[in-house]
Amino acid sequence: MIRHTKNNRLVILLSGLLVVVACVNISLGSVAIPVQEIFNSIVDTPSKSSWHYIITNYRFPKAITAIIAGSGLAISGLLMQTLFRNPLAGPFVLGLSSGASLGVAILILGAGVISGIFSTFLLNPWSLVIASALGSFLVLLAVLAATLKVKDTMAILIIGLMFGSLTGALVAVLSYFSNAEQLQQYIFWSFGSLGNQTWQGISILSLCFVIGLVLSIFSAKSLNALLLGESYAKSMGLKIKKNMLVIIIATSILAGGITAFVGPIAFIGLAVPHLTRQFVKTSNHFVLIPAVALSGAILMLVCDTIAQLPGTVYTLPINAITSVVGAPVVIWLLVRKRKLIF
Amino acid sequence: MNFGSVFKCIATAFISSMVLICCDQTTTPAKLTPENSEIKYATGFTITQRENHSVISITASSSSSKKELTYALAGKDIVVENPEGYHAVIRTPLEKIVVTSTTHIPSLEALGVENSLVGFPNLNYISSKKTRSNISKGNIKELGSNQDINTEVLLELSPDAVVGFTLDGSNKSLKTIEKTGIPVLINADWRETHPLGKAEWIKFFGALYNKTKQADSIFNTIETSYNEAKKLVQNIKSKPTVLSGAMYKDIWYLPKGDSWAARFIEDANGEYLWRDSKGTGSIALNIESVLEKGQNADFWIAPGQFTSRAQLLEFNKVYSAFNAYKKNKMYTFTNKKGATGGVLYYELAPNRPDLVLKDMIHILHPSVLKEYQPYFFEILK
Amino acid sequence: MAGMAKHSIIRCQDLSIGYQNKKKVAVIASGIDFSITQGTLVSLVGSNGIGKSTLLKSLTAMLPTLSGSLQVDGIEIIDYSPLALATKLSVVLTQTPASKSLTVLELVSLGRQPHTNWMGSLSQNDKEIIYQALEDTDLADLKNKNCFELSDGQLQRVYIARALAQDTPLIVLDEPTTHLDLYHRASIVTLLKRLTQEKNKTILFSTHEIDLAIDISDKMLVMTPQKIIFDSPQNLIEQGTFNLLFPNDLVVFDKKTGRFSVT
Numbered sequence: 001m002i003r004h005t006k007n008n009r010l011v012i013l014l015s016g017l018l019v020v021v022a023c024v025n026i027s028l029g030s031v032a033i034p035v036q037e038i039f040n041s042i043v044d045t046p047s048k049s050s051w052h053y054i055i056t057n058y059r060f061p062k063a064i065t066a067i068i069a070g071s072g073l074a075i076s077g078l079l080m081q082t083l084f085r086n087p088l089a090g091p092f093v094l095g096l097s098s099g100a101s102l103g104v105a106i107l108i109l110g111a112g113v114i115s116g117i118f119s120t121f122l123l124n125p126w127s128l129v130i131a132s133a134l135g136s137f138l139v140l141l142a143v144l145a146a147t148l149k150v151k152d153t154m155a156i157l158i159i160g161l162m163f164g165s166l167t168g169a170l171v172a173v174l175s176y177f178s179n180a181e182q183l184q185q186y187i188f189w190s191f192g193s194l195g196n197q198t199w200q201g202i203s204i205l206s207l208c209f210v211i212g213l214v215l216s217i218f219s220a221k222s223l224n225a226l227l228l229g230e231s232y233a234k235s236m237g238l239k240i241k242k243n244m245l246v247i248i249i250a251t252s253i254l255a256g257g258i259t260a261f262v263g264p265i266a267f268i269g270l271a272v273p274h275l276t277r278q279f280v281k282t283s284n285h286f287v288l289i290p291a292v293a294l295s296g297a298i299l300m301l302v303c304d305t306i307a308q309l310p311g312t313v314y315t316l317p318i319n320a321i322t323s324v325v326g327a328p329v330v331i332w333l334l335v336r337k338r339k340l341i342f
Numbered sequence: 343m344n345f346g347s348v349f350k351c352i353a354t355a356f357i358s359s360m361v362l363i364c365c366d367q368t369t370t371p372a373k374l375t376p377e378n379s380e381i382k383y384a385t386g387f388t389i390t391q392r393e394n395h396s397v398i399s400i401t402a403s404s405s406s407s408k409k410e411l412t413y414a415l416a417g418k419d420i421v422v423e424n425p426e427g428y429h430a431v432i433r434t435p436l437e438k439i440v441v442t443s444t445t446h447i448p449s450l451e452a453l454g455v456e457n458s459l460v461g462f463p464n465l466n467y468i469s470s471k472k473t474r475s476n477i478s479k480g481n482i483k484e485l486g487s488n489q490d491i492n493t494e495v496l497l498e499l500s501p502d503a504v505v506g507f508t509l510d511g512s513n514k515s516l517k518t519i520e521k522t523g524i525p526v527l528i529n530a531d532w533r534e535t536h537p538l539g540k541a542e543w544i545k546f547f548g549a550l551y552n553k554t555k556q557a558d559s560i561f562n563t564i565e566t567s568y569n570e571a572k573k574l575v576q577n578i579k580s581k582p583t584v585l586s587g588a589m590y591k592d593i594w595y596l597p598k599g600d601s602w603a604a605r606f607i608e609d610a611n612g613e614y615l616w617r618d619s620k621g622t623g624s625i626a627l628n629i630e631s632v633l634e635k636g637q638n639a640d641f642w643i644a645p646g647q648f649t650s651r652a653q654l655l656e657f658n659k660v661y662s663a664f665n666a667y668k669k670n671k672m673y674t675f676t677n678k679k680g681a682t683g684g685v686l687y688y689e690l691a692p693n694r695p696d697l698v699l700k701d702m703i704h705i706l707h708p709s710v711l712k713e714y715q716p717y718f719f720e721i722l723k
Numbered sequence: 724m725a726g727m728a729k730h731s732i733i734r735c736q737d738l739s740i741g742y743q744n745k746k747k748v749a750v751i752a753s754g755i756d757f758s759i760t761q762g763t764l765v766s767l768v769g770s771n772g773i774g775k776s777t778l779l780k781s782l783t784a785m786l787p788t789l790s791g792s793l794q795v796d797g798i799e800i801i802d803y804s805p806l807a808l809a810t811k812l813s814v815v816l817t818q819t820p821a822s823k824s825l826t827v828l829e830l831v832s833l834g835r836q837p838h839t840n841w842m843g844s845l846s847q848n849d850k851e852i853i854y855q856a857l858e859d860t861d862l863a864d865l866k867n868k869n870c871f872e873l874s875d876g877q878l879q880r881v882y883i884a885r886a887l888a889q890d891t892p893l894i895v896l897d898e899p900t901t902h903l904d905l906y907h908r909a910s911i912v913t914l915l916k917r918l919t920q921e922k923n924k925t926i927l928f929s930t931h932e933i934d935l936a937i938d939i940s941d942k943m944l945v946m947t948p949q950k951i952i953f954d955s956p957q958n959l960i961e962q963g964t965f966n967l968l969f970p971n972d973l974v975v976f977d978k979k980t981g982r983f984s985v986t
Contacts, residue, residue, distance in 0.1 A: 030494040053522040054497045177626075188489045196493060196514035198521075221843045225836055227825060231785060231816055236889065237809030237837040283825050286842065313484045313492050 007287045010280060014294035018301075022067065025301045026059045028310040062195040064202055066304045067297040068209045069194065069262050070272075072254040074296025075216055075289060077269030078276075079251050082223045082285070083244065084153045091255035091269035093160045094248065095139040098167040100259045101190065103135020104128060108186045109174040128189065129201070129260045136256040139163055144248070153230075191317030192263040194304055201261055208257030213293070215250035219243060220285035227283055265300075267322040271330050272296040278333050299326065380558070382565075383539035386530040389549055394420045396549055397428070402509055402528035409509065411528060415549055430503075430525030435552040438501040442488055444689035445531060445540075446505055447473055449547040452560050452693070457481070458551075461499045463488045469680020469689050491515040497522065503550065505529050535602050535622045537609070537695035538565055544693065567696035574710050575611040575703050582706050584612045585632075585639035585666060587624070588646030589658060594632045595624045595646070606695070607643065610702035615639055629660060641673065641706060642666035643719075649676050651722055672722035673705050687718045731797070732893050732925045733759040733782065738791035740774070740781040750789060751777045757944065757953035759927065761892060764919045766936035767929040769946030770968055775929045776897065778946065782927070783814055783895050796892065809837035813889035815882045815896040823871035827881050830870060831856055834888030856887035860914065876907035883914065894918075896928035900935070908932060912939050933965070934982055 027035045033051050040047060041055040076091035084093065092098070107127060143163050147156040175183060197205070222243040225233040234240055255269065273288075276295045280287060303321040381388055387400045395416035402411050414428045425431050440461040441447065447470055450456045456473055463485040465477055476482050483499060486492040493515045496504070504526045506516055516526045527550075531543040541564050548557025584607050587596035597603040598621040599614070607614040615635050619625050636642075642664065648654045651672070654661045666672055675687035691698050697717040704714050739753035751774040759765055769775050780786035781793070784800050793800045796811050803811075813834065825833075834856070835849045845853070857863045860880040870878060879899060886894045896915075900908040916939050918924045927944075930936050936943060937956045945952045945959060947967040952959065959965060965976040965983070974983050 030492050031498045050498045050500045054494050057518055057522050058493045058497060179624075184489055193490070193514070196518045198517065218841065221836065221839075221841060224833060224843060228830070228833060232814070232833075234785065234805060235783065235809060235812070235814045236833065237804075237806035239805055277824070283829060284843075313486055313495050315486065315490065315492065 007280060007282055007284075007291075011287070011290050011294065014291060014298070018067070018294055018298050021298050021301045021305075022063050025063050025066065025305045026055065028305055029054070029059055029308050030310070030313050030315070032311065058195060061197055061199065061202055062304065063301065065194045065197050065205065065262060066300045068202075068205050069258045069265060070268055070296040070298070070300025071293035072209050072212060072258045072296075073265060073269040074272035074276075074292045074299075075213065076251040076254040077271075078273040078285075078288060078292045079216060079219070079223070079247050080269075081273055082226055083247050084157055085226070085229070086154070086157060087274065088270070089157065091251055092164075092264070092266075093157055094251070095143045095160050095163040095167070096136045096252060096255045097259055097264040097266075098164040099136040099139025100132040100256070100264060101135070101171055102139065102167040103131040103133075104189050105171040105174050105186055106135075107131040108189065109171075109178040109182050132260040132263075133256060136252070136259060139167060140248075140252055140256070189263050190319070192265040192319040194262055194300075194318055197261060205257060205261050208253050212250045212254035212257070213289075215246055215253070216289055217286075219247050219250065220289060223247070223285040224283070263319075265319055265322060267326045268296055268300060271326045272299055274330055275299070275326075275333065278337070381542060381545065383536045384531075384534055384542040384545075385536075385539060386533055387543070387546055389545065389554075395422055398527075398546065398549060400528055400530055401533075402530050413525070413527060417552075430520070430527070432503050432525050432527070432550065434550055436502045436550050438499065439550075440485070440496065440499065440501040440504045441529075442491075442505060443507045443529070443532070444468055444684060445692045446529060446547070448690050448693040449544045452544060453547060453551055453553050453556060455547075455551050455553070460501055461485045461496060463491050466682040467684040467689075468682070469684035469686045471680075474681055493518050497524075500524065503527055507532060531692060535600055535605065537602060537605050537699065538568060540602065540692040541565075541695050564694065564696050568699055571696060571699050571703055571711075572609050575707050578611050578707060578710075581611055581613040582640035583636075583638070584614050584706070585636035585642045585664070586614070586616075586644050587632075588648060588654070588661075589629065590646065592628070593626045594629060595626055596632070598623055598625055602692075603644065606698055606702045607706075609699055610706050612641070612702070612706045629658075633660070633663065637663060638665045640666065641671045643673050643702070643705070645672055645674060645722065647676060648674065648722070654722075670721065673719045674722045675718040675720075677720060678718060691718055730761040731758045732761050732795065733757075733927070734792070734794040734797075736792040738781075738793050739789040740777055740786070741789050742777075743787070743789060748789065752946065752951060753789075753791075755791070755951050757951070759925060759942070759953075761925050762919055762923045763925055763941045764916055764939065765925070765927045765942045765944060766940040767927065767944040767946070768931075768933050768936055768968070770970075773946045773948065775946060778944075778951075779895060779897050779927075779929055783812060784808055806837055809889070809891070811891055812893045812895065813886040813891040815879075815886050815894065815899055817897050817901065823869070825870050826866070827857075827862055827868055827870065827873070827884075828853070828866040830881055831862075831866075831884045831888050834885040834890075837889060852890055853888050856884040859887060859918070860884040876903050876910070879903065879907070879911060880914075883911070887918070892923075893925045893927070896926070898929050898931070900930055900932055908935065915939075933968075937981055 023038070026038055027033065031054060033054065037047065037051050038055060041052050073091055077089070080089040080091055080093055081087060143156075143160050146159050150156060150159070175186070222233065222238050225236050225238050230240055258265070272295050273292050276288065276292045280291045282288070300322070303325050304318060306325065307316045307318050307321040309315055385401070387398055390397045390399070395414050397412055397414055399410065399412045401408050411429045412427070414422045414425065414431045415434045416422050416431060418433050422431050437458055438460045439450070439458050441450070441459065442463055444467050447456070447459070447468060450459060451470060451472055456476065459473065459476065459482055461483040462468065464487055465482065465484050468474060468477065473482070483495055485495055496515065496519055501524060504516060504519060504524060506526055507529050509528065520526050529543060529546060531540050534540040534543070542561055544561055545554065545557045548554045586603065587594055596616055599617045599619040601622045601624070604614050604617065608617065616625065645654065651667070654667070661667055676685060678686040680686060700711060700714055701716040701719045704711050704716055705719060735755045735757055738755040739750060740755065741748065741750040741752070743749070767775050767778065777786065781788050784803065788800070795803065795808065800808070832845065832853050835845060835853065836843060839845060839849065854863070857866055860883055862877070862880055862884055865873065865877065870881065873881065883896070883899070899911055903911065912935055915926050915928065919926055919941070937960070940956055942953060943956055943959055945964055945968065949967070952964055960978055960981055963976070963978070972986060974985055976983050
């Protein structure tokens, strides 16, 4: 595809905006810290040690997590929308978040039942991450197995939805037999949480992101071909099954990995590709992927800044903010343009 | 490239990374031989004296399993050998503390160190007047909710120690705190089932403030008071039958036979109708089994969250079928609240089992302790 | 007649096509024998449901053949990797495009995919081929328009331009003239004729417009319920083949006028 310098400039602009938004995100929070302090912390001469701690141990890792989560979810949403040629597809259409919810529900709500068998495992600080990743992985396998025989991509989407209902029902049953404390814990997980990630966690998250990003870039050419549909793509030399698999793997690593660490964050994966397409006038995935990644990171940082309710001690769940901020924006854009450019 | 081989690759990568993560070894704690351990009833912690410092060992837990945590308590200038062997080294006496459960507040007040409290999640739960006055003065910062403690405010407070009560929930923000060098202690008093065991955790706080002697003496007073009250009714032949709990939606939750709440009934010489249920949590029953066993119970202690007889009937008419309802023998603690709605019982009862026992004796055997005014319970009107 | 034998671009021998899944085999047509030489405009005609789509899908490797030999440019079609086949054969299909947000230029450029590297970067040569394809289909002025802004006729030409950009010796089109008015039908088929004459491309297209097909095709593939006949339009008329197309005598083919009429 022929690339335009206009789009290159746009990507540079988005990168600049990302840096600005990241700085704003780090400077706002429950505790009022003067902007000066951020620079002091980098240079390592903070005026107050608690401020230094807050910036380096809480806000900075949280910003990085937000950037990775926002980019990763946005990219995986784009992949799913192109693969299924459906504007309503998101990173979780293949059951990744329902699997994660089921895994975590079994861990938190079903604790009494499994405790005997897995007690040392459960006490591991990584148990939530593993339960979530394992749940995503297994449900993904189930969805893929069920779709092996199916030719129609729309059917795959429906199968993914059905598995979502199934896991939802199982979680409901587990909830019914749980006590208030367990329920609260589960619900808090489902709110999503960008803060308090360990550096170890962030490195694994970064690894997932890099792998997913690389796979996505290598699939960009096939994604461009898939814009015309599978028949045309095949006639242009694309190995459909192999490429579909790579795209699905990239999505799973991105969305599954992110959900394992920060919980299920809705909306970003679905909406950011649409938002990006409004101002990036090309369908070339070599431009779309970086643009979507940057936009996703920016949107997530903005939502996180709002969720922190700067100045107050309370924080809102990130999940609520992404939908409350994002949905009206998408609606406004569509109404303004009067058509869906897809 | 076929699906099978790709799947094998992913599965191998996945499983190996899981194994690597699971083997995230924390340093093994130093083994302790309990000496000078004067903990009589509490099973969740022991305190051991070393040459220049003391060691608290706690059996902490998450919702499903237990872990052994050891803390070294040492004065400011003491050098502790093998600091990596402990979960944390805590400099005593503490000057700034953050606690996370209302049950911790009475211990602080009894030891006279309530002014060292600088932060608490969900300030509204606190009922004690003394601490509420500190709150109004702005000396105690709101930390959000227990499931999601505000990391920034906590870091800003820079307490000398944070006392959590479970390894779940606030785990994530507390882990971040620990990384910056603020020690996190787990107080597992809520797992004790013996009434005196829960109260004995005042010694935990005593050790943190170098007030061991004072803590011991406070506890001894409570212990004596409790045992004396227990003696008063030990030999009474007629045991009144007791029902407890109420329905939430359509499940009736009652304390199990070995639980903390059930112990009081037993020590007050009452016959708790579900005494034989094994375990220490609560049982979930349906209305039929409760009606069958408890319809004719003499007393109904702690009918769930209900605050009035009328409210009971609003939720379910079946409650009126119970004998204890008809004869007006229902007693609740839910109406004694602090200025912001915190229930006094939840805060103080674990620390003052002697008062709870006396309340119970006064209810079940009115002829004993005639002059006594119940502290927590009152008749449900 | 030219002395050199012309190159056979498609060659079928005793070919059997149809659908097969586990136990059931549905044979649509069998004993298919024909050979198309380079530079021929071939139209495929037959009544509805006779299997024209099946034949095209089999010829373009979208449907596996049941038995027999099918060679493209001298190599069995099953021996081709998708990429290798893409350099020999390009298609124009009937389905509505999945994504209308592409510009004309972007869509046509996609045709170069089999020839570009992993990034899809376009060399100078690639760009020239693309622009030439736009010129040939008379789309040069529209190149920056979005596809959703085009009429059906224009969109059809865009897809043909894309196939041209793919630069294959063989182009297969599935009913390229359906849904178009007479003028656009005529312009499309004229374009196809020009491509075979000027660029030596082989073009195979299916159509319902038998009259049109007879007028412009060099050769025709006629699918009757019994067999598939491959011959020049003149021979087919003379042999009365077109009367075998439809089941009863509702429509008859007039040899003299070379047209169908309703009785």
